[in-house]
Amino acid sequence: MAAPVRRWLLAPEESAEAPHSKASTWRWGVNLLLVALGLAAGFTFAFQQLHYHWNWSGPWRYRALFWQGWFTTVALAGASLLVSTTLGVGAALLARSRLLPARALVRLYVEGIRGTPFLVQILLLFYVVAPAFRLENRLAVGVLALSLFSGAYITEIIRGGIEGIGKSQWETARAIGLTRTQTYRHVVLPQALRSILPSLAGQFVSLIKDSSLLSVIGIGEFALQAQQVNSQTYSTLESYLPLALGYLVLTLPLSLWTRRLERRAHFDT
Amino acid sequence: MDLRLQSIGKSFGGQSVLRDVALELTNVQALVLIGPSGGGKSTLLRMLAGLEPPTTGTVTLEGEPLHYHDDDALRRHRARTGFVFQAHNLFPHLTATENLLLPLVQVHGMTQDAALEQIDTLLRRFHLSDHAHKRPSQLSGGQQQRVAIARAVAIRPRWLLFDEPTSALDPEMTAEVLDMIAELRAEGRSFVLVTHQMGFARRVADHVAFVGFGGIPEHGQPADIFDQPRTPELKRFLHRVLSY
Numbered sequence: 001m002a003a004p005v006r007r008w009l010l011a012p013e014e015s016a017e018a019p020h021s022k023a024s025t026w027r028w029g030v031n032l033l034l035v036a037l038g039l040a041a042g043f044t045f046a047f048q049q050l051h052y053h054w055n056w057s058g059p060w061r062y063r064a065l066f067w068q069g070w071f072t073t074v075a076l077a078g079a080s081l082l083v084s085t086t087l088g089v090g091a092a093l094l095a096r097s098r099l100l101p102a103r104a105l106v107r108l109y110v111e112g113i114r115g116t117p118f119l120v121q122i123l124l125l126f127y128v129v130a131p132a133f134r135l136e137n138r139l140a141v142g143v144l145a146l147s148l149f150s151g152a153y154i155t156e157i158i159r160g161g162i163e164g165i166g167k168s169q170w171e172t173a174r175a176i177g178l179t180r181t182q183t184y185r186h187v188v189l190p191q192a193l194r195s196i197l198p199s200l201a202g203q204f205v206s207l208i209k210d211s212s213l214l215s216v217i218g219i220g221e222f223a224l225q226a227q228q229v230n231s232q233t234y235s236t237l238e239s240y241l242p243l244a245l246g247y248l249v250l251t252l253p254l255s256l257w258t259r260r261l262e263r264r265a266h267f268d269t
Numbered sequence: 270m271d272l273r274l275q276s277i278g279k280s281f282g283g284q285s286v287l288r289d290v291a292l293e294l295t296n297v298q299a300l301v302l303i304g305p306s307g308g309g310k311s312t313l314l315r316m317l318a319g320l321e322p323p324t325t326g327t328v329t330l331e332g333e334p335l336h337y338h339d340d341d342a343l344r345r346h347r348a349r350t351g352f353v354f355q356a357h358n359l360f361p362h363l364t365a366t367e368n369l370l371l372p373l374v375q376v377h378g379m380t381q382d383a384a385l386e387q388i389d390t391l392l393r394r395f396h397l398s399d400h401a402h403k404r405p406s407q408l409s410g411g412q413q414q415r416v417a418i419a420r421a422v423a424i425r426p427r428w429l430l431f432d433e434p435t436s437a438l439d440p441e442m443t444a445e446v447l448d449m450i451a452e453l454r455a456e457g458r459s460f461v462l463v464t465h466q467m468g469f470a471r472r473v474a475d476h477v478a479f480v481g482f483g484g485i486p487e488h489g490q491p492a493d494i495f496d497q498p499r500t501p502e503l504k505r506f507l508h509r510v511l512s513y
Contacts, residue, residue, distance in 0.1 A: 166357065168354065168356075168357035168358075169357075169360065171320070171354070172354065172357070172358055172359075172360070174320060174347065175318060175320060175347055175350075175352040175354070176347070176348070176352075176371070176372040176376060176420070176424070177344050177345070177347045177348030177372060177376040178371075178372070178375060178376060179344065182375050182376075186371055186375060187360055190362050191360075191361070191362050194362065
């Protein structure tokens with residue numbers, strides 16, 4: 001390959017990330033744009049083969065429903081994000097406690113949740129567990145289901161982060177007389193959090209998208225409302241494309257933020 | 270310090286490292302432990318620090334036995350002990366100042382302001398002020414060890430314990446760390462030092478214990494230990510380490 005072409009197409013060796021200098025940022029941007037245009041051309045071709053008759057007027061009439069659904073999703077995901085993180089930290093600490101029943105509980109929780117479909121968990125919680133405990137608020141059940149589901153993954157992420165903290169850190173904390181709680185609070189968790197932020201943010205992205213499954217118990221979140229619009233207007237693509245866009249608006253900033261965190265963590269060490 | 274070890278034994282998973290170790294010292298300021306690697310020096314030091322319980326026997330410091338089965342008593346003992354490890358002493362997410370601040374505020378209940386003032390004085394005295402706001406990753410190995418020693422001193426410990434504080438350092442950094450320890454010696458602080466630096470051991474110690482072969486085959490004044498070793502184990506050890 002000729003040198004100028006190489007310079008435009010290849011990143012410097014040993015660099016997995018997008019390069020940082022001004023010139024290389026520019027080259028990266030051009031590459032990104034070209035690939036995006038290529039993909040767009042592919043999709044345009046596919047849509048043209050379909051001979052689809054776009055009709056945006058139906059979905060537009062129901063735009064209030066979209067908004068309502070989108071805000072419900074934001075609320076659901078936001079609440080679940082807080083609850084599942086709390087749950088994850090708690091369970092990760094329990095998994096490391098000296099109390100064996102506590103460890104067993106966390107083990108069963110994590111394996112049970114990760115090994116079964118989210119759909120089954122939602123149905124089980126909504127039709128069996130929630131009625132038994134007189135939990136009637138649909139949204140609360142939804143937040144609970146999503147938090148329990150995502151919490152299991154967060155537990156594993158945090159546990160991994162804690163286990164990644166070197167033995168010397170625990171030993172030093174012990175040597176200066178910190179209690180176990182103080183060690184977690186001031187030494188272990190701050191360091192663990194730094195290293196797991198990228199994977200944690202990735203889990204949050206999943207959580208936002210997974211909230212769409214709560215439509216099966218009739219929570220009027222974004223995906224359910226898009227389904228409603230579709231069944232009212234028979235404009236399938238016009239109902240579901242805004243759905244994709246609505247999720248992207250939430251998840252893309254999270255991903256970009258993760259990228260930045262990764263780069264920062266890179267410089268820190 | 271007054272230190273007494275009575276029939277100390279330690280084994281790890283059936284493998285015994287120390288057997289029936291006894292030592293009685295009164296009024297010693299600087300005790301240096303020398304001996305072959307894997308001979309139990311560090312294990313003994315960690316025992317003194319309250320980081321590792323002996324399998325059998327008693328450790329008595331200043332006339333009081335250490336209670337290895339009482340977690341709170343043990344933590345209080347550790348809080349009054351300034352321990353410096355071979356490396357990785359500092360918390361990497363905290364600056365030098367914050368590393369010193371953590372035990373002062375969390376363990377010793379000082380107010381933030383009082384602690385910061387004391388830290389400032391201490392860092393200045395050890396010529397570390399320029400590094401006060403740096404993270405460990407921005408410091409050289411020697412500077413890291415000096416900050417670690419400053420942290421050990423900051424808590425006003427009853428004694429300092431050094432576990433091979435220079436064995437991860439190059440000669441120049443080793444010198445800067447040893448200078449600091451010599452300074453603390455001149456100041457009258459009590460400490461126990463595990464080291465492979467025989468010249469320094471001789472200069473700084475007022476008592477040397479040769480730890481190895483499951484016990485303490487020989488101990489005494491530095492001049493006796495280094496010039497007139499009696500046991501064949503110590504003779505062989507000194508011959509080996511001093512030949513290069």
